[in-house]
Amino acid sequence: xIAQSATIVTLTTLMASSxxxxxxxxxxxGNEADLHMEDFLEYYADxxxxxxxxxxxxxxxxxxxxxxASREVTKNKxxxxxxxxxxxxxxAAASSHTGALSGADMIFDAMCVQTGIMxxxxxxxxIDLIKAFLLLPRPMGKKVGIVSAQxxxxxxxxxxxxxxxxxxxxxxxxxINELNTFLPYFWSHRNPIDVTxxxxxxxxxxxxxxxxxxxxxxxxxxxxxxxxxxxxxxxxSAQISDEMxxxxxxxxxxxxxxxxxxxxNDFIKLKNKYGKPVIAxxxxxxxxxxxxxxxxxxxIPVYETPDQVARVMSxxxxxxxxxxxxxx
Amino acid sequence: xIAQSATIVTLTTLMASSxxxxxxxxxxxGNEADLHMEDFLEYYADxxxxxxxxxxxxxxxxxxxxxxASREVTKNKxxxxxxxxxxxxxxAAASSHTGALSGADMIFDAMCVQTGIMxxxxxxxxIDLIKAFLLLPRPMGKKVGIVSAQxxxxxxxxxxxxxxxxxxxxxxxxxINELNTFLPYFWSHRNPIDVTxxxxxxxxxxxxxxxxxxxxxxxxxxxxxxxxxxxxxxxxSAQISDEMxxxxxxxxxxxxxxxxxxxxNDFIKLKNKYGKPVIAxxxxxxxxxxxxxxxxxxxIPVYETPDQVARVMSxxxxxxxxxxxxxx
Numbered sequence: 001x002i003a004q005s006a007t008i009v010t011l012t013t014l015m016a017s018s019x020x021x022x023x024x025x026x027x028x029x030g031n032e033a034d035l036h037m038e039d040f041l042e043y044y045a046d047x048x049x050x051x052x053x054x055x056x057x058x059x060x061x062x063x064x065x066x067x068x069a070s071r072e073v074t075k076n077k078x079x080x081x082x083x084x085x086x087x088x089x090x091x092a093a094a095s096s097h098t099g100a101l102s103g104a105d106m107i108f109d110a111m112c113v114q115t116g117i118m119x120x121x122x123x124x125x126x127i128d129l130i131k132a133f134l135l136l137p138r139p140m141g142k143k144v145g146i147v148s149a150q151x152x153x154x155x156x157x158x159x160x161x162x163x164x165x166x167x168x169x170x171x172x173x174x175x176i177n178e179l180n181t182f183l184p185y186f187w188s189h190r191n192p193i194d195v196t197x198x199x200x201x202x203x204x205x206x207x208x209x210x211x212x213x214x215x216x217x218x219x220x221x222x223x224x225x226x227x228x229x230x231x232x233x234x235x236x237s238a239q240i241s242d243e244m245x246x247x248x249x250x251x252x253x254x255x256x257x258x259x260x261x262x263x264x265n266d267f268i269k270l271k272n273k274y275g276k277p278v279i280a281x282x283x284x285x286x287x288x289x290x291x292x293x294x295x296x297x298x299x300i301p302v303y304e305t306p307d308q309v310a311r312v313m314s315x316x317x318x319x320x321x322x323x324x325x326x327x328x
Numbered sequence: 329x330i331a332q333s334a335t336i337v338t339l340t341t342l343m344a345s346s347x348x349x350x351x352x353x354x355x356x357x358g359n360e361a362d363l364h365m366e367d368f369l370e371y372y373a374d375x376x377x378x379x380x381x382x383x384x385x386x387x388x389x390x391x392x393x394x395x396x397a398s399r400e401v402t403k404n405k406x407x408x409x410x411x412x413x414x415x416x417x418x419x420a421a422a423s424s425h426t427g428a429l430s431g432a433d434m435i436f437d438a439m440c441v442q443t444g445i446m447x448x449x450x451x452x453x454x455i456d457l458i459k460a461f462l463l464l465p466r467p468m469g470k471k472v473g474i475v476s477a478q479x480x481x482x483x484x485x486x487x488x489x490x491x492x493x494x495x496x497x498x499x500x501x502x503x504i505n506e507l508n509t510f511l512p513y514f515w516s517h518r519n520p521i522d523v524t525x526x527x528x529x530x531x532x533x534x535x536x537x538x539x540x541x542x543x544x545x546x547x548x549x550x551x552x553x554x555x556x557x558x559x560x561x562x563x564x565s566a567q568i569s570d571e572m573x574x575x576x577x578x579x580x581x582x583x584x585x586x587x588x589x590x591x592x593n594d595f596i597k598l599k600n601k602y603g604k605p606v607i608a609x610x611x612x613x614x615x616x617x618x619x620x621x622x623x624x625x626x627x628i629p630v631y632e633t634p635d636q637v638a639r640v641m642s643x644x645x646x647x648x649x650x651x652x653x654x655x656x
Contacts, residue, residue, distance in 0.1 A: 005481075006480075007478035007479075007480050007481055008480045008481070011611055058480070082484075084480060084483035084484050085483055085487065086487045086490075086491075087486065087487045087490035087491065088490070089486040089489065089490050090484070090486040092518060093479070093483040093516065093518070093522070094483045096479075097479030097483055097522060098479065121488075121635055122484065122633040122634060122635050123633070150333070150334075151333060151335075151421070151422075151426065152331070152332070152334075152335050152336045152412060154421050154425065155333075155386060155413055155418050155421040155425055156410075156418070158415065158420075158421045159412065159414045159415045159418035161417065162415035162416070162418065163414075163415065168417040189424060190420060190421070194421070194424060194425060306450065307449055
């Protein structure tokens, strides 16, 4: 990572590392009296230890060189940029911070499209995106399958996908017929698949539904929603009376963890079998949990909100399309 | 809170309570075979124990009654809505979840403008907004002052304000002259005020700058960025070697906590003196800290990103303008 701000590079790298994402090198380039953004970019483009390049940029001094250096980076690895000074007020602030001239935001945006740079709106989104690029295979298209045992979150996930330019393809007749064989009759009968609370009677309903989605050809990635509940249960546990706590822990929390582990291990097997991106939505992921770790260590990133997932997926699709346009 | 989804009401209320925000009543209304959203709204409008009303809505059955009930609510208290089924894909999903017809999103949006409802895009934004309404006085306008010791975050904060329709007014000559008397000569000389790292030599520089902003008449609320660093230091501390840890803790963490407490107590006094909304940006706020608690217990909400702050402020301004239009 390179940043024209010491605060932002410090925050981003520390918060990322608390989520288990390591930066092997970072630079706070300040107001760049000597070495510039472009110098560091050229270095990172060739650095075999760097898998994703991230930057906080207020202004670029040599446009041509920046474009060339960015193209060198994006040929081989994703390049994520947080741009400060997008608006007039921000640009004025930047001019007294690093002395950089931010230039018209439209021009910077056009430059990003041409060079395959992905822009984010804050350091948390930057971390979300870096995690996705580190863990997920490249999506082959923008069509997303969704499976959940919670209708409301499925609805919000579908909304978020469309908002960020992704598509929710219809289930094929074959998929529907197969789902009918094991889901309760009142399942949603469409994508998003809502297996409904009925799945509590048959834990494999979720896994089997995931496999149907992964097998459908025009579905390029799958978001699954239900399996990371134990951090939530631990939170509840901390809020109930002492006498009840032991009972609650031994029954609910432990049962939940066992259930999660079973489901997650099946998810991982399926992900490996089909090679498509699989993303999970968990709750209270900030507090960490065994389940989250198990998922992320095995290539299934976990996020907290549908918006985060859709933003991340849309950027991954954007980069994949950029590379395809380049015939790489 | 009322929700047409058990998951969303559970998540929202639990996550809010882990941030110290209590819900005194909540309802999961499901697919509303009997009592409807409108019934609960009418109840909440008159309930003296409810200060803010929140809802997750997939569909409304009786438009006219919903509008009347919403107006009753917003006369006396903010009403925050997360709408599921905004897009065609989401609406289709909603129809198989609660059976609600979501209707055109544009119509729902127009209804929100007419009734003073504030829409949010996920449950985390809902919690952010509820916290703001519980802690902050009503802003008298959309002009925001920003003070920070970190240029980069000040730049991003200015960008975020403009993105959400807020304004960053110029400093008056009087304000600039006063700031010149105690800030290092290389301060930003504009709003956002960047007191620069020079403030480490004079802790009161930050507080005095805040007071200049609060005193300037056309500044309606102030965002301050620098003072909640101890959770970050604790995070660093957990990552360094055992031998260094004790030293680091006793020197850096404790010094930081003492410094923060001094600054925060001055901030609280100023906030009480001027009665304008004051919001802080901290880091690692999820992990909680003494400083965050001290701020929030005294009416200064803490958020993690400039985007969160600007979104929350813009919604508060929106509601204040709605009430002024009503001459309430």
